[in-house]
Amino acid sequence: MPLTRLRQSATLLAVVALTGSMASLCIGTSFAKSLFSALGAQGTTALRVSFSALILLAVWRPWRIPLSGANARAIALYGAALGATNLLFYMSLRTIPLGLAIAIEFTGPLTVAVLSSRRAIDFLWIAFAVAGLLLLLPLGEASTHLDPVGMGFALAAGVGWALYIIFGQRAGNAHGGQATSLGLTMAALVVLPFGLAHAGTAMFSPPLLLAGLAVGVLSSAIPYSLEMVALKRLPRRTFGILLSMEPAMGALAGLAFLHEQLSMIQWLAIASIIVASVGCTATARGKATA
Template sequence: MGSMASLCIGTSFAKSLFDAVGAQGTTALRVGFSALILLIAWRPWRWPLKGADARAIALYGAALGATNLMFYMSLRTVPLGLAIAIEFTGPLAVAIASSRRAIDFLWIAFAVIGLLLLLPLREHAGNLDPVGIGYALAAGVGWALYIIFGQRAGNAHGGQATSLGLLMASLVVFPFGFAHAGTALFSPALLLAGLAVGVLSSAIPYSLEMVALKRLPRRTFGILLSMEPAMGALAGLVMLHEQLSAMQWLAIGCIIVASIGCTATAGARRPAKAEARGTGSAA
């Protein structure tokens, strides 16, 4: 719970930087400092790296960078809780795709209902920006690819894969951030703010998740993680004054039910597929 709270608070704070450097610049600061922190913590050069593992990590990192960029682009016009809920459909799709049991169609139905309630197809959803929703859906696709490529990078040491993956992610997003914000990215005040975002959004959540995974069954961890859209909505309400309608809260609830149900009935699925986030605090 502390990991999710830190992540949502860090993301809410990051949104306050959009006026200064835009979503692109904020993504570059967040991912760049996250990579720096984990490179110092893990020192990935200590382990040998095979060519096949390096290619897998490069794909994993590119997906991670794209996910971050698309998610922050969606936050320009979509409330935090809703963006997280829409993004959650990516890992849900990966988890459900690993099984063909009848119960999984129930969780698909909940996820689809949640999405239909959010998409601007009806009058009550008309206040949501279609472009912002598109970015959030793209972030979900990126998250799904991040999981798939992350599994392929699993032969490398976990800390090495994560830190080098974030380094690759920073190389992907930095050109977009610099093209939008220019030298403003290197303002001392913004660098300090970017460091705070990196610590709150990656360093603290990642550390807490590692502690939690050692003490909780994976299924319990996944079920607790399913509450992140609600946590994001609360953070958006308190920190960003983002008011959600009853229908939007219902949509978040449907996607949470889908995530909890998918995790609780995972059964004998392969462990890597059941892991919705892995090192998602980096994402």
């Protein structure tokens, strides 16, 4: 039937868009990591977030929309959490592989989802997430030899992501484009001092500015745009399940672009956290169905 085919085409388009979004984000982050030697994680984060903010400000022009004081405060908190999350995540990438950093960071939103439910089945997903983290700890002969400081930054980024979700829900009363563009502007104000303190005038080198623009486009502008395409055509539950594949895609991007080899234990850790994320999303209560 034509209507059925139309729906199937829309679903396929959404899946391709979301896959493209995750791929663009992981490729952009891989490229960003290659800039650490020149700018450090702090300077790279500052350029990425600043260019992302400028792009979205140009697209949405949020000043045209009235903004209440309550929404402004909510967006400020949302943006501060977003900036801190980006900075902490990039700091973790200095010493641990991309895929593992994403997997560890995923425990933040996973914790928010589990705590908001408190059902018996959720303890199973907690067990998978904890098992994944335990596999990454430097314990025994099977130690994965990960830098504990890098893991700490990734866990802190997970906390920041959890706060980003909480504050983002509060900022949801504002116009979506306005909240995102102003939130990223606030994020840029948070990370810029760290970037300037570490990288100094190197941040304004034309080649590095161009590289920072590329990172902003690949890591933010393209993913956000493709995610909007997917969100309009996929149920939230399906969207969340597909998004749970991001740690694996990050690991593959790290392997392809950064030559980051993972051990079998590290792949098992990523798989365990992905199972926790998929399971939590699939069993979540809500109106949306897969």
